[in-house]
Amino acid sequence: MDTKPPSPPHVVIFPFPAQGHVNSMLKLTELLLEASLNITFLISAKDHDRLARFTTVHSHLNSYSGHFRFHVIHGLYEGPMVTEEQQSLIMAESLPKVVGPLLRNLLLDSQVTCLIADGFTDFPLDAAQGTGVPVISFRTISACAFWAYFSVPELIESGDLPIQGTNLDERILSLKGMEGFLRRRDLPSFCRSDINNKIFQQITRISRRTTEAHALLINTFDDLEGPIISQIQQHCPNIYTIGPLHAHLKARTSSKTTSSNSLFEEDKTCITWLDQKAPKSVLYVSFGSLATVTREQLMEFWYGLVNSGKLFLWVIREDLVLKQDDENKVPIELEEGTKERGYMVGWAPQEEVLAHPAVGAFLTHNGWNSTLESIVEGVPMISWPYFADQQINSRFVEAVWKLGLDMKDTCDRTIIEKTIKEVMEERKMEFIESANRMARLAKESINEGGSSYGNLNRLVEDIKMMGIGSK
Ligand code: UDP
Numbered sequence: 131m132d133t134k135p136p137s138p139p140h141v142v143i144f145p146f147p148a149q150g151h152v153n154s155m156l157k158l159t160e161l162l163l164e165a166s167l168n169i170t171f172l173i174s175a176k177d178h179d180r181l182a183r184f185t186t187v188h189s190h191l192n193s194y195s196g197h198f199r200f201h202v203i204h205g206l207y208e209g210p211m212v213t214e215e216q217q218s219l220i221m222a223e224s225l226p227k228v229v230g231p232l233l234r235n236l237l238l239d240s241q242v243t244c245l246i247a248d249g250f251t252d253f254p255l256d257a258a259q260g261t262g263v264p265v266i267s268f269r270t271i272s273a274c275a276f277w278a279y280f281s282v283p284e285l286i287e288s289g290d291l292p293i294q295g296t297n298l299d300e301r302i303l304s305l306k307g308m309e310g311f312l313r314r315r316d317l318p319s320f321c322r323s324d325i326n327n328k329i330f331q332q333i334t335r336i337s338r339r340t341t342e343a344h345a346l347l348i349n350t351f352d353d354l355e356g357p358i359i360s361q362i363q364q365h366c367p368n369i370y371t372i373g374p375l376h377a378h379l380k381a382r383t384s385s386k387t388t389s390s391n392s393l394f395e396e397d398k399t400c401i402t403w404l405d406q407k408a409p410k411s412v413l414y415v416s417f418g419s420l421a422t423v424t425r426e427q428l429m430e431f432w433y434g435l436v437n438s439g440k441l442f443l444w445v446i447r448e449d450l451v452l453k454q455d456d457e458n459k460v461p462i463e464l465e466e467g468t469k470e471r472g473y474m475v476g477w478a479p480q481e482e483v484l485a486h487p488a489v490g491a492f493l494t495h496n497g498w499n500s501t502l503e504s505i506v507e508g509v510p511m512i513s514w515p516y517f518a519d520q521q522i523n524s525r526f527v528e529a530v531w532k533l534g535l536d537m538k539d540t541c542d543r544t545i546i547e548k549t550i551k552e553v554m555e556e557r558k559m560e561f562i563e564s565a566n567r568m569a570r571l572a573k574e575s576i577n578e579g580g581s582s583y584g585n586l587n588r589l590v591e592d593i594k595m596m597g598i599g600s601k
Contacts (some may be wrong), residue, residue, distance in 0.1 A: 134249065136198070136597075137168070138166050138168050138597075139167050139168065139243035139244070139245055139593050139597035140167075140168040140169075140170065140240065140241055140242050140243050140597075141162060141167050141168065141169050141242075141243060141245075141246055142170045142172065142201075142233070142236055142237070142242050142245045143155055143158070143169060143170070143172065143245075143246045143247075144172040144229065144233065144245065144246070144247045144248060145171075145172075145173075145189070145248045145268075145270075146221075146225075146248040146250045146251060146595065147173070147174040147206060147220075148217075148395050148419065148420065149392075149394075149418070149419035149420070150270055150418070150497050150498065150499045151248055151250065151270045152177055152181075152391065152393065153376075153391040153392075153499055154270045154349050154375050154499060155248065155270070155514075156187060156191075156389070156391045157375040157376050157378070157379045157388075157391070157577055158246070158268065158347070158349075158372075159171055159198070160190075160191065160379055160383070160388070161372075161375070161379055161382060161586060162590065162593075163191070163194040163197055163198055164379075164382050165586075165590040166191060166197070167197070167276070167590065167593060168197045168198075169198050169199075170199055170201050170203065170236070170240075170242075171191075171199070171200050171439075172200075172201050172203055172229065172232075172233070172275075173200050173202060173203065174202075174203050174206045174208070175202050175203065175204050176206070176208050176239065177393055178200055178202045180394070181391065181393065183395070184390075184392050184394060184396065185389050185390050185391055185392055186389050187389040187391055188200075190388075190389045201232075201236070203228060203229060203232065205228050205242075206224055206225070206228050207219070207223075210449075211420060213517075214319070214320060214329050214517060214518065218328065218329040218332055221251050221314070221332065221336075222332060222351055223254060226251075226253035226256075229254075229257075230256065231257075233245070233254060233257040233258070233347075234257040234258075234261070235260055236476055237261040237263045238261055238534065239256065242261075242263050243263075243593060244263060244264045244265070244266055244593055244596050245263055245264070245265045245266070245595050246257045246266045246268050246384060247265055247267060247268065248268055248270065249268055249269040249270075249276075249336070249337075249340055249343070249346070250269070250336070251336060252335065252339045255267075255342050255448060264345075264596055265343045265344055266343060266344055266345045266346070266347055267340050267343035267345070267346050267347065268346075268347040268348075268349075269340070269346065269347070269348050270498060271498050271518075272348075272350055272355065272498050272501070272519060272522070272523050273355040273358045273359050273362060273371070273568040274358050274523070274526050275318060275518075275519030275522045275523060276337065276340075276362065276519075276524055277305075277307070277308075277358050277361055277517075278305060278308075278318050278522050279318060279333055279334070280337045280338060280340070280365065281304075281306070282321070282330075282333075282334040282337070283306055283338070283437065284305075284306075284538070285302070285304055285305065285317075285321070286325060287304075288303075288304035290302050290303070290305075292324065292325045293314050293321065293322060297314070298314045298539065299313050299314070300313065300314050301313060304546045306361050307358050307360075307361045308358075308359050311525065311529040311530065312522075312525065313525075315521070315539055316522050316524075316538075317467075317521060318333075318518055318519055318522055319515075319516075319517040319518055319520075319521050320333055320518070321583035330596035340365075341365055341366055344368065345369070345370060345589075345592070346362070346366045346370070346375055347369075347370050348369065348370070348371050348372075349373035349374065349375050349498065349502065350371050350373045350374075350502075351371055351373050351374065351436045351576070351580075352371055352572070352581040353574070353581070354367065354372070354531070354568070354571070354572070355569040357370060357518045361522060370585045370588065370589045371581065371582060371585055372585050372586045372589065373575075373576075374502040374503075374505065374506050374572055374576070374582075375494075375502075375579050376388070376481060376499075376502070376506070377502075377506045377572060378576040378582055378583075378586065380399060381573075381576045381577060381583075392477065392479075393419065393478060394419070394472045394476070394477035395476070396477055396478060396479045397475035397476055397477060397478060399475070400473055400475050400478050400479075401482060401483070401486065402485065403443065404443065404483065404486045404488040404489065405488070407472035407488035408488065409487045409488060409490075410487070410489070410490030410558075411440070411488055412441045412442065412443055412481055412486075412488045413435070413438075413440050413441065413442045413443070413489075413491050413492075413493055413512075413554060414430070414442075414443050414478075414491070414492045414493070414509075415435065415442055415444040415445065415483065415492075415493040415494075416444075416445035416478065416480065416493075416494060416495075416500065417445070417447075417494070417495040417514070417516060418494075418499075418500055418516075419447070419497075420497075420516070421495045421516035422450060422452050423450060423451055423452065424450065424452050424453070425452070426541075428450075428451050429543075430543045430546060431454040431541070431543075431546060432464050432468075433543035433547075434542075434543040434544075434545070434547045434550065435546070436463065436464055436467030436468065436471070436472070438539060438546070438547045438550040438551055438554075439465075439592050440471065440550055440554055441472070441488075442470045442471065442472045442473070443472075443473045443474075443475070443478070443489075444473070444474045444475075445474075445475055445476070445477060445478050445480075446474050447476060447477060448476055480500070481503055484503050484504055484506075484507040489507075490509075490554055490558075491509060491510045491512060491534070491550070491553050491561075492510070492511050492512070492534075493511075493512045493514065493550070494511055494514070494515045495513075495515055496513045496514075496515050496520040496523040496527060497520060497521050498518075498519060498523060501523050501527065502572075503566050504533075504565075505569060506572050506573070507569060508557075508562070508565040508568070508569035509536045509565060510533055510561035510562060510564075511527050511533055511534035511535075511551055511553075512534055512535055512537060512553050513527050513528065513534060513537060513538065515538050521538060524538055525538075531564070531568060532560075532561075532564045534553055534565075534566060535549050535553055535562065537549055537551060
């Protein structure tokens with residue numbers, strides 16, 4: 131008789147190779163390790179190396195004695211991914227070519243219970259076909275953004291797409307659940323392109339194929355996006371909303387510290403700088419890991435920040451500014467204003483920064499991780515979306531959740547100054563109150579009895595049942 135205890139279910143996790151995706155999928159990984167599952171995490175050689183250099187994630191995950199391993203992918207495209215064109219190229223070519231066969235062999239050769247694959251790509255669905263391994267699609271964007279991506283065929287049918295004329299303020303009435311507040315300018319950025327273009331077609335196809343997955347995982351919580359989740363559920367009935375993942379992980383591992391998962395080197399001196407500042411006095415400014423600005427836009431932001439008279443902590447990534455060569459002289463008034471009230475870093479420990487009592491507002495591009503991190507800490511937002519899902523996230527921030535103001539499609543020093551003053555002075559209490567309310571709901575969702583807490587338990591149980599079914 132075989133007395134060996136059954137081995138835990140084995141989950142293979144594949145994120146799209148970019149900061150926001152790798153970060154949230156590593157958080158999910160650790161939550162599943164906490165639930166005693168075995169995990170193989172596919173990662174590009176470049177990201178693997180960066181995590182080793184800039185974080186403690188390797189030793190951290192290895193502490194789950196033998197239950198975790200990285201599977202390093204060599205030969206992936208490693209160029210820039212700052213435009214939708216560049217992202218599209220890696221999605222359509224490099225990933226399916228390199229990761230597709232690798233994934234298929236893994237699913238065929240090892241005892242894999244299920245595959246949790248980034249829903250930003252669809253080739254994992256093809257790789258898993260015929261292997262008997264269920265695929266759970268993980269969308270690292272908001273439910274509202276996913277629902278907009280998913281609804282593109284309906285938007286075309288109703289005539290809302292392609293956008294006719296130049297009036298971006300015209301209402302969109304055919305996106306269910308968003309009829310009262312969505313404008314053309316709030317649609318995901320690719321909706322402004324020709325509907326026959328390759329990226330447009332690719333994103334639409336991939337989003338629609340989510341219905342082929344066994345289930346859909348979203349890094350959100352029901353009190354934030356309940357009505358939209360109900361819309362998605364009509365097409366993808368098995369949804370697990372288990373976010374905000376970073377806070378969920380902290381709540382379930384209260385005795386341990388969590389890893390930052392940064393692919394860039396964090397400059398922690400900004401925490402010492404923040405330590406000396408009054409509560410809620412500092413504006414934190416960051417546009418995430420991919421967004422770029424022109425030299426002109428940089429100057430508008432810089433003047434807006436300095437002229438607002440507020441203290442500011444600004445993340446200027448090495449590659450944030452396009453074409454820096456020609457005009458690099460900084461006007462004296464900016465230099466002095468920055469010396470007096472500003473602090474700049476190449477990359478910040480963002481979760482720690484947003485949790486710092488000195489931070490009063492966040493000027494953000496509304497990448498989904500940044501948005502959730504701000505929500506959890508009750509920090510009001512000023513939105514300047516760059517691309518993709520960020521356009522719709524920022525609309526929800528202002529018009530639905532009332533957590534801040536949206537500056538999309540403008541980049542003007544006077545507007546920037548005025549918006550900062552509105553959020554940090556004139557309407558400060560109003561925004562702080564709604565941000566505190568949402569932060570409380572976020573925390574309730576991940577604590578015992580909360581929706582995300584229950585959904586994660588359900589996910590783990592469902593994965594365990596898949597394991598039994600396949601033996
Ligand atoms: N981030 C950070 N330090 C920074 C800027 C960003 O740690 O200086 C992290 C941030 O906490 C978030 C991620 O990078 O988890 C960015 O992801 P997001 O989805 O917000 O935007 P993306 O980079 O994908 O555009």
